[in-house]
Amino acid sequence: MARWPVRENEVPQLAANLSMLFTELNFLDRFAAAADAGFRAVEFMFPYEETPDAIAARAAACGLDVVLFNCPAGDWAGGERGIAALPARTRECRAGVGRALDYARVLGCRKLHLMAGLVPFPSDRAALRDTLIDNIRFAADLAAGDGIEILLEPINARIDMPGYYYSTSEEALAIIDLADRANVRLQYDIYHMQVMEGDLMRRIEAYVERIGHVQAADNPGRGEPGTGEINFARIFSLLDELGYVGHVGCEYRPTTDTLSGLGWAAPYLSAEN
Numbered sequence: 001m002a003r004w005p006v007r008e009n010e011v012p013q014l015a016a017n018l019s020m021l022f023t024e025l026n027f028l029d030r031f032a033a034a035a036d037a038g039f040r041a042v043e044f045m046f047p048y049e050e051t052p053d054a055i056a057a058r059a060a061a062c063g064l065d066v067v068l069f070n071c072p073a074g075d076w077a078g079g080e081r082g083i084a085a086l087p088a089r090t091r092e093c094r095a096g097v098g099r100a101l102d103y104a105r106v107l108g109c110r111k112l113h114l115m116a117g118l119v120p121f122p123s124d125r126a127a128l129r130d131t132l133i134d135n136i137r138f139a140a141d142l143a144a145g146d147g148i149e150i151l152l153e154p155i156n157a158r159i160d161m162p163g164y165y166y167s168t169s170e171e172a173l174a175i176i177d178l179a180d181r182a183n184v185r186l187q188y189d190i191y192h193m194q195v196m197e198g199d200l201m202r203r204i205e206a207y208v209e210r211i212g213h214v215q216a217a218d219n220p221g222r223g224e225p226g227t228g229e230i231n232f233a234r235i236f237s238l239l240d241e242l243g244y245v246g247h248v249g250c251e252y253r254p255t256t257d258t259l260s261g262l263g264w265a266a267p268y269l270s271a272e273n
Contacts, residue, residue, distance in 0.1 A: 082115025185212030
């Protein structure tokens with residue numbers, strides 16, 4: 001597995017995505033596996049099959065911070081990918097935000113991803129936009145008192161999520177501007193943005209003040225860093241140079257098993273300990 005030198009002060013705070021890593025284990029057992037591998041933080045997609053108290057107890061026992069998860073996103077198994085832009089689902093969306101905040105308060109999590117959803121056909125784009133902005137404002141205002149940020153993530157439409165409401169940084173940032181809330185920020189997934197727009201370093205430099213969370217997977221294949229074309233060593237150096245102090249979520253599909261694919265992360269995990 002690819003390894004590279006780590007500069008003295010360059011220590012990205014890695015978070016294991018427990019929806020993608022250690023999937024041979026039951027969800028709650030993945031916390032100990034992540035801690036044993038050297039992680040000090042975790043993220044995941046949806047925690048709602050477990051109680052917040054059970055998750056909090058497992059995270060605390062393993063010395064892990066929970067740094068990010070998604071608000072409920074509709075019928076995921078049925079193909080839905082969020083409902084925040086769907087006018088007929090506003091009540092459900094807002095109830096889901098409330099549920100996510102209940103979990104976030106117990107877990108001490110300060111970042112929630114609100115998913116816009118797939119654009120239906122046919123659709124009234126103005127109605128979708130207005131609904132999305134209203135729901136973002138609702139979520140942001142509800143979360144602000146707890147110091148929680150609402151994140152919007154552009155997701156690539158070429159491979160992983162055709163039809164998603166926004167698939168580029170500029171599209172997501174335009175919605176953030178319209179929502180006009182200080183605690184709404186960009187979730188920048190390096191893999192998705194390499195697929196859709198490339199020019200990663202210049203875009204990160206331009207957007208770093210608006211980025212609330214970074215996620216990492218290589219391209220092609222969405223495997224671990226070092227399996228594709230992205231120069232993660234240089235990107236991590238840039239994040240360090242720019243003063244990014246958030247986490248980098250390891251949201252990738254291991255090419256073999258999780259532990260065998262963590263060679264790339266060993267210098268960073270060692271530096272965290």
